[in-house]
Amino acid sequence: MKSQSPPPAPSQIEIIPLRSLPEISRGDDLALLVTEAVAREKTGLQPGDVCVLAQKIVSKAEGQLVCLREVTPSPLARSWARIRREDPRFIEVVLRESSRVVRMTERAFLAETRHGFVCANAGVDRSNIPGKEWVSCLPADPDASARRFVRRVRQLTGVSVGAIISDTFGRAWRLGQANVAIGASGIEVIRDLRGGKDRYGHSLRSTMLAVADELAAAAGLVMGKSEQIPAVIVRGHRSARAHGSARELIRPPAEDLFR
């Protein structure tokens, strides 16, 4: 939901890494584990806090791991794996997770996922998973994952937080990956300033701010590295409370010049 409310006064923001989350396994109650960690770390949770969860722990908790031993690669996966020098079973999972191929080159495989996100390998990834024969896929519905997390935290603590499921995506034109939102709940995802004026009465340049992606990027500063911090609290971000969805961040294909 895009907010038309006047912007609140900017306040100081804190980005707090959670250091004591245990290893996550299928079926784990992430909200419970996060509330236990914030209690242990004496961080607590405050209304309006935004909990940013790395995709990897959400996928693990939801069982979105695939064992490569159970994957039979298609002819396309086998021929493409030779070009990429990859495990054909890995490529097969990537193809299954893709709804459309955006670019297929020797160096990169860029696909649209069923959610509509454009990213490398359709979000399939083998890092930070115990066991050599397993890969992780994106959560089936990351917005729903975020909504469940928000609801469960409220049930456990009485506190209304926002939540973002984040992943690191590469970008066109710019080198390096940055953390972005692939799921969201309880936050304003895009701040729509269309029609707004600056203090001189001119139309604003930045008319739609990707707030959820900036929140994810801020969390990425402490998550980054080898992903040893998979959950982060962003505190002090004042925004209109909204039942936003990360799907708002997907540029409609008809308006997209690079799909």
Next chain:
Amino acid sequence: MKSQSPPPAPSQIEIIPLRSLPEISRGDDLALLVTEAVAREKTGLQPGDVCVLAQKIVSKAEGQLVCLREVTPSPLARSWARIRREDPRFIEVVLRESSRVVRMTERAFLAETRHGFVCANAGVDRSNIPGKEWVSCLPADPDASARRFVRRVRQLTGVSVGAIISDTFGRAWRLGQANVAIGASGIEVIRDLRGGKDRYGHSLRSTMLAVADELAAAAGLVMGKSEQIPAVIVRGHRSARAHGSARELIRPPAEDLFR
């Protein structure tokens, strides 16, 4: 400069908006005004703080404003202005600031700037400038602007800070603008993890983290809105100190699939 040093332990980060910067004019000493503002606001400056400065105040201080009354539009600018329903003199400035046109459609003009950045209108912008007939262009060398700022802050206060010149850019595939780094000094711009391993011994997925863009995005959370906060201190970001350049963030055209 890309760092190969082991990642430091993640710490809490604070994003501190500077609220009391005066209106910036050509020739202003931004470093002096920022150090005065942090003193007034009892924020101070600490070693390792990263000062994120909105492009607009840097362009104003450096006199990168163009008066449209002095611009004569070319035939291309005039015909394109009719299609875009824009002031042909504005389009003329945009074309002059472009080194290459990436996309020219009814809705969008996407260009490569002389720095190598790909962005809408080659970074030319009319918001947040007093006077109706003026537009702002990107700083001539934003890395040099950042370097001068860092040097001058050290001279004034004895404190070694990092600096980022930021601007809000749109993205391929994702809606909304996000704040990114167009100039940098005294910080690690990209964290290069190629060859790194996760805790299970697998290769890392995110091999190059666009740290400077994540810092800019974090600052964007308090800058955003109508750009009333053009300077932000990011405190607690532990990173290898490096003489990084925002040009590291430009994907080499030969590797870029969307240029």
